[in-house]
Amino acid sequence: MNVNLHMKSFRVRWAKSVFYLFTFLPFCLSVSCTQDNYEKGEGEYSQMTADFVEAGVGNDKRINYVVTDEGDSLIAYPRFTAKSIETADTVYRAILYYNRVKNDKGQDAADAIGLSLVPTLIPYTIDDLKQVMTDPVRLESIWLARNKRYVNVSIILKTGQPDTEDARQTIALLTDSVQTHHDGRRTLCCTLYHDQGGVPEYYSLQRYFSIPVSRIPADTLRLTINTYEGQVVKVLSLL
Numbered sequence: 001m002n003v004n005l006h007m008k009s010f011r012v013r014w015a016k017s018v019f020y021l022f023t024f025l026p027f028c029l030s031v032s033c034t035q036d037n038y039e040k041g042e043g044e045y046s047q048m049t050a051d052f053v054e055a056g057v058g059n060d061k062r063i064n065y066v067v068t069d070e071g072d073s074l075i076a077y078p079r080f081t082a083k084s085i086e087t088a089d090t091v092y093r094a095i096l097y098y099n100r101v102k103n104d105k106g107q108d109a110a111d112a113i114g115l116s117l118v119p120t121l122i123p124y125t126i127d128d129l130k131q132v133m134t135d136p137v138r139l140e141s142i143w144l145a146r147n148k149r150y151v152n153v154s155i156i157l158k159t160g161q162p163d164t165e166d167a168r169q170t171i172a173l174l175t176d177s178v179q180t181h182h183d184g185r186r187t188l189c190c191t192l193y194h195d196q197g198g199v200p201e202y203y204s205l206q207r208y209f210s211i212p213v214s215r216i217p218a219d220t221l222r223l224t225i226n227t228y229e230g231q232v233v234k235v236l237s238l239l
Contacts, residue, residue: 048099051098052068052069052094052150052208053067053093053096054091054092054094055076055096059089061081062076062079063085064079067147068147070146070147073108074100074108075108075109076110076112077103077109077111080115095116096115097113097115098111118208121209122173122211122212123188124174125174129174133170133193134191134192135195137155137194137225137228138204138227139153139156139232140154141153143236150213151210151211151216151221152208153209153210156204156205156206156207158205159200162198162199167199168198169199170193170194171192171194171209172193173191175190176224177189187219188216189224191224192226213238219239220235222234222235223235
């Protein structure tokens with residue numbers, strides 16, 4: 001099954017979109033990189049690494065560098081692009097599949113194999129929302145990146161081929177409250193908004209999203225998620 005998300009919502013610097021829509025269309029998020037006139041040869045996957053990254057894109061829509069969640073800065077070698085890279089001079093949130101190499105100057109570099117964009121969810125409050133949808137998902141994992149720039153979440157969605165083109169799943173992050181503790185620490189309480197949107201629940205599909213820590217006005221994140229096994233509350237220190 002293929003999934004299409006509203007692509008502009010992937011750009012790290014683009015934060016106006018609050019809902020992220022999942023619908024079945026002939027498009028796959030996990031794409032191979034376009035690398036002109038370059039053949040990797042045999043064994044390209046033998047040393048492959050997969051990391052969450054911020055990918056810096058130049059004015060020609062090619063990725064110049066990546067910064068991993070481990071805090072490593074790597075030159076893109078060779079520079080590359082992908083069909084999902086639509087905007088120049090920006091930074092994308094993504095999972096990069098690559099071999100770690102040295103470039104011709106001896107610098108640490110990433111020889112890209114594939115790129116999968118990751119949506120960033122910004123916590124927000126909406127007063128006129130008539131109904132908060134919390135259709136169940138499966139929570140696989142949630143963790144703070146080692147560089148403390150993102151909270152990463154892995155969920156499993158139930159999905160299938162819808163009867164109409166309008167059927168789509170909607171994901172968002174709603175702010176419930178901000179709690180201030182006696183020692184001055186603050187906790188942001190959020191709920192995962194999920195509307196199944198008429199999409200059948202035949203198959204399981206793993207999806208990641210990231211929450212920028214810079215957009216969390218607190219020291220701790222408390223995230224409530226409705227799962228098929230019941231409500232789950234995860235509390236994560238951001239310090």
